[in-house]
Amino acid sequence: MNKRTKQSFTASAYPAAQRIAASLGHVLLGAVVIILLYSCGSSAAPGAGFGAPPPPQLPVVAVTVAPGTTYKEYSATLEGKVNVEIRPQVEGFLEKIFVDEGAYVKAGQPLFKIDARVYNEQLSSAQSNLLAAQANVQKAQVEVDRLIPLVDNKVISEVQLKTARAAYDAANAAAEQAKAQVGSAKINIGYTYITAPVSGYIGRIPYKTGSLVGKSENMPLTLLSDISEVYAYFSMTEAEFITFKQQFAGNTIDEKVKKVPGVELLLADNSTYTQKGKISSIDGQFDKSTGTISFRATFPNAGGMLRSGNTGKIRIPQNFTQAVVVPQEATFEIQDKIFVFAVGDSNKVASKPITVSGKSVGWYFVESGLKPGEKIVFAGAGNLQDGMVIVPQPISADSLLKAKPL
Template identity: 40%
Template sequence: MKIFSLVLPLAGLVLLAGSCTVKSTENKSETAARQVPVVNLTVMDTTIYKEYIADIQARKNVELRSRLSGFLEKVYVDEGAIVKAGQILFQVNDEEYRADAAKAEAALNNAIAEAKKVELEKERTKKLVEKNIVSETEQELIAVQHRASLSKVAEAKAVLNQAKTKLAQTSIRAPFNGRIDRILLKTGSLLEEGALITSISDLSTLNVYFDISEAEYLTLASDTNFSNNSFNKEVKLLLANGQEYPHTGVAQIVESEFEPNTGSISLRARFPNSDGLLKHGASGRIAVPISTGSTKFVHQKAVFEIQDKTYVYVLNDDDTVKMQPFRAGQRVGHYYVVEDGLNENQRIVYEGVQGLRDGMKVRAVAKK
């Protein structure tokens, strides 16, 4: 009897353990379905832009170089200063050039005096010939001397003009209204002819250049604004930090032929720069509108790529998921444009697609 009393409790324990195992399996089966957020495609009436690398240049940008050799005597402006056309910016020591100008002026005066002397002699000889005191040969000789003296006067004037030009070039002036760049040489520096001192830019309006392919050019040519190779299209400028420039520009075709190596052609867009935000040589991107109207979008979190193809997981009616390819257009913010392969009625897994597989049963919840 003692033996039976031991066996019965053990059998009860076995039955109890079996019962717990069944309940645990049932609970696990109930919670096996993974919870995933689902959304529909986003449909918006919007304008799609295509972006191009931009080359930003000032309307005018020139280097200021010394035309003469000499010491940089004075610097009248600071780096980054706004200057006016004709304003003196730098002064090269002019003592040597003043001396050359004075010497040339003296030489001119001597040449003029010599020419006057010969002219008087010419008049005197003419009267003597009329009185048959001297021969006509003497008159011809003095006429030749007079022409030679006039040539010397002209030569002396040219030398003086050259000396005055060099003297004027000792004052380096602003060629137009603009802003001074960094000054590379300081007061007292020895300048060689052609030495770069700084550069000046007219930043009131900036030209932004970008290249498009021949196929893109032909697409733009189908625009109603394109007529007789005259094209004007409003575009946006995106700055290096991703922000949009507050003013729009107008793009125009500025080249008459395609680059043979790249098959591209350049367009130029002009942007106002009254606040001086844009600088010569800055970088950015041009956004050109390529389509307008109702467009389908899918969030980037729902999209994944396999071998250069884009996919999403769509939810079937039986709450299983299926991997579906689609043709993605360009990216706009956090969304991809859906060009083909998906429709507005499909439910798409919003995020967490890494652990999913075809046919997996899930518990869908609407994305808030």
């Protein structure tokens, strides 16, 4: 390429490069302007399209006072009025079983029969011994009667008469002993028939016909339960017992127990037993190993719905003329503590712990932590945090009480 051609090429290429550079500069300048405008617009109008949401509108209810009844619940075990272990008094083979497991029997009804042949032989032997002893008594009596006139006429010495009388006394004693053996044999024969000492229900029968049974066996023949009434046993801690004593009037424990209203029994499926019971006794001392004291409540059970071995819960009522109450829907729990969100100044909410003295269906009875008239969030507490602002939507506590009475 010659010099002229090179110069003309350079001259023609330079304006094109200038134009490209100018175009790139305009593009970059436009981008910068857009970014600046967006930044200015964002800072000038906060919350426009991307700001914080408005405060939530939540129902709020005022804490109120109302009369009501609360319940304290205690785990309980049930036992029949009488639980009798049926055990054999003599050893032998089980000849007959007259009842089945779970059957209802009346007092005096036969339950089991033990083979009595051995004891019948013992009775026969004892009766024979008794006859022999009675014959010896008669023989001794004859001897005494024979010697008396001889002594009176001084034919023989009085010593012989005394010896005869001593022999008579010994024969009498032997006869009484033989009579006792007869009685013992008859008792053993009676023991071969085992009857029900009380009316009730038969439990499990671990033995079958032909089994060898006796007094040395660990297991009884069966367990007979009189469940016309059942006893519910439950316990209180020392602190609960002190509170219990303070609730009811009276100078003694017996007087206080008489003032306790009828108690309820919650069954294992959380249903309530149809009849109320009465606390009938309190143990005389605390159990040192558990630190609790035992109570017994008695329930009528004419229909036999309750059985020994059942479990449940005893509910002891406590009546309040005026109690601070809050709906359970307004509460939440953290680590076994109950809280509510109280509405303060400027409609800011703050969580508050409360102490509950009892509960009914849908309501908590508050011992401390809230005062009548305070406003709390009724629903939606799960999305709140301390210090948040809400828009209260008041609802009436009276309407809630009508919907869910205490």
